[in-house]
Amino acid sequence: MKRHPALIELSREHHTALKLSREAKRCALLGLPAESELFAKKLAQCFTTEIAAHFTTEERDFLPLLEARGLHALIERTLSEHAELRHLIVRLQQEPLPEYLARFGDLMEQHVRFEERELFAAIELVLDRSA
Numbered sequence: 001m002k003r004h005p006a007l008i009e010l011s012r013e014h015h016t017a018l019k020l021s022r023e024a025k026r027c028a029l030l031g032l033p034a035e036s037e038l039f040a041k042k043l044a045q046c047f048t049t050e051i052a053a054h055f056t057t058e059e060r061d062f063l064p065l066l067e068a069r070g071l072h073a074l075i076e077r078t079l080s081e082h083a084e085l086r087h088l089i090v091r092l093q094q095e096p097l098p099e100y101l102a103r104f105g106d107l108m109e110q111h112v113r114f115e116e117r118e119l120f121a122a123i124e125l126v127l128d129r130s131a
Contacts, residue, residue, distance in 0.1 A: 004124045014112045024105035028098040040096035
């Protein structure tokens with residue numbers, strides 16, 4: 001699928017997010033405390049350096065475009081999932097439990113799919129109409 005130029009980099013970043021999702025789910029299934037703790041640290045670092053900026057870009061640059069078009073359900077889902085993922089990172093830093101890793105992995109995968117299939121499609125329509 002060809003992406004609008006404004007979304008190409010964000011779409012590429014989803015590859016990293018999906019890799020983290022798979023690794024989080026694998027780590028949760030293993031249930032090894034030392035490995036969970038190590039991965040939780042890696043995940044927090046990656047979240048801080050990459051994913052948080054990704055979320056901020058979407059929230060700052062693209063959600064206002066959807067707000068102006070009244071697409072509130074897409075905005076609410078995006079913000080809700082961003083908030084839960086941020087919360088899970090904090091929880092994982094406090095307690096790297098398998099259930100938090102599994103939830104993070106599942107939610108991140110669902111969130112990426114939602115963005116690629118629904119959110120970005122809506123943003124592209126708005127951007128194309130604005131051009």
